[in-house]
Amino acid sequence: MNKPAQKSMRDKILQDYKRLSLDDKFHFRCHSGLPCFTHCCADVNIALTPYDVLRLRRRIGMGSEEFIDRYTILPQIPDGQKLPIVLLKLDEQTKRCQFVTEQGCSVYTDRPWACRMYPVGIASERSEGKPDGDEFYFLLDDRKCDGLAEPNEMTIREWTENQQTAQHDAANEELKNVTLHKFLTQGYALEPEHRQMFFMACYNLDRFREFVFESSFLRKFNIEPAVVDAIRDDDEALLKFAYRWLRFALFHERTVQVNQEYEQAKRKVLRAE
Ligand code: SF4
Ligand code: SF4
Numbered sequence: 485m486n487k488p489a490q491k492s493m494r495d496k497i498l499q500d501y502k503r504l505s506l507d508d509k510f511h512f513r514c515h516s517g518l519p520c521f522t523h524c525c526a527d528v529n530i531a532l533t534p535y536d537v538l539r540l541r542r543r544i545g546m547g548s549e550e551f552i553d554r555y556t557i558l559p560q561i562p563d564g565q566k567l568p569i570v571l572l573k574l575d576e577q578t579k580r581c582q583f584v585t586e587q588g589c590s591v592y593t594d595r596p597w598a599c600r601m602y603p604v605g606i607a608s609e610r611s612e613g614k615p616d617g618d619e620f621y622f623l624l625d626d627r628k629c630d631g632l633a634e635p636n637e638m639t640i641r642e643w644t645e646n647q648q649t650a651q652h653d654a655a656n657e658e659l660k661n662v663t664l665h666k667f668l669t670q671g672y673a674l675e676p677e678h679r680q681m682f683f684m685a686c687y688n689l690d691r692f693r694e695f696v697f698e699s700s701f702l703r704k705f706n707i708e709p710a711v712v713d714a715i716r717d718d719d720e721a722l723l724k725f726a727y728r729w730l731r732f733a734l735f736h737e738r739t740v741q742v743n744q745e746y747e748q749a750k751r752k753v754l755r756a757e
Contacts, residue, residue, distance in 0.1 A: 497607045503620040504604075510623055512603060516588065520630045524602065525584040526568035531570040534554060534686035534726075535655035536596035537570070538719050542582075543594040548690040555582060558683075566668045568681055568683045572596065590736040597656065600647040604640055605631055608664065655720075658727045659686070667735045678734050685726035692726055706741040 504510070515521070532540075537673075541551035556570040575582050583591045589599065603624045621640050626632065638646070644653075662682070674682070685692045693715070695701060702712065707725075714721035732740040 494607070497605070497622060498609060501607075501622040501625075503639055504622055505620070506644075508621070508637050509637050509639050510604070510632075510643075511634060511637050512643070513636040514631040518630045520628055522580075522584050522586075522588060523628060524626070525589065525599075526574070526578070526580040528574075530581075530596055530598050532570050532572055532596055532598075533543070533652070533656055533659060534689075534723055535652055535659075536598075536691065537687050538723055539594040540591060540596065541717065543591050543722050548688045552687060556687075566674060567663055568679055570687060597649060597652040600649055600652070601644070603632060604643060655723065660723060662727055662734070663729045665731070665735050674734060681733055682730060685730055686723070689722055689726070693722055696722075696725075700746075703746050704743055706743050 495719050537548070537551065539549055539557070540555065544551075546554075552570070555573050557573045558568055572581060574580060581589075583589055583595075589595050603626060605622050605624050606619060607622060608619045623632075684695070696715065711721070711725060715725050728739045731737040
């Protein structure tokens with residue numbers, strides 16, 4: 485999607501789409517008997533959250549760097565977007581998702597948040613000049629989706645429960661402490677190296693783990709021993725810690741404590757040189 489198109493899509497959603505709450509109802513049912521079955525898994529832009537990447541790469545048993553190379557693309561950051569967000573990479577020949585089969589999604593129980601929620605989307609008004617804007621749900625206006633004409637009726641709440649989005653939602657709430665931080669919604673931009681830090685800590689967890697355990701990181705910062713133990717092998721704990729670290733590194737929140745003894749010793753060495 486090129487720059488103006490992406491911006492206008494967001495504006496269109498904010499201005500034209502009907503705003504829905506968790507108790508609003510809609511009609512939908514997706515099943516293999518529909519002529520459109522799996523058509524929505526082609527020619528599509530699916531943004532991946534860091535938790536989506538974690539679940540997918542664990543599902544197929546792949547390291548984060550290899551997964552990023554093979555299954556994602558990082559588009560040029562469009563106007564109005566402050567942070568790099570990867571998209572699911574489609575097969576270059578067929579333009580279909582690399583996980584789709586004739587029987588449906590081959591990674592169904594670990595499919596990304598956007599695939600779970602479809603045809604429901606979520607939008608936030610929070611932006612420059614509107615740091616406290618609301619979030620709302622909306623129904624994607626997809627005329628090619630026959631499921632929207634099915635008689636089954638449900639509320640958005642029932643749909644999200646049915647799609648088991650709770651773990652994704654909890655992880656995404658923590659992500660929002662970074663992506664919707666007031667530093668960004670008030671209009672400030674990050675330095676390129678901070679955007680790279682965001683990308684590494686969120687999407688390339690194996691590299692972030694190396695950064696924590698194979699550098700002076702654990703001498704520079706006082707990280708609780710229980711957290712250090714947890715993040716050594718547990719990717720969910722590491723991602724949670726990545727968000728905490730980013731709030732410190734990008735926005736100077738006191739989410740991580742500097743080891744003053746280490747800093748003083750370093751200053752002494754520098755003065756002596
Ligand atoms: S287009 Fe709609 S109904 Fe058809 S497979 Fe996709 S989600 Fe299901
Ligand atoms: S991850 Fe699954 S549901 Fe999502 S586009 Fe690919 S095949 Fe379709």
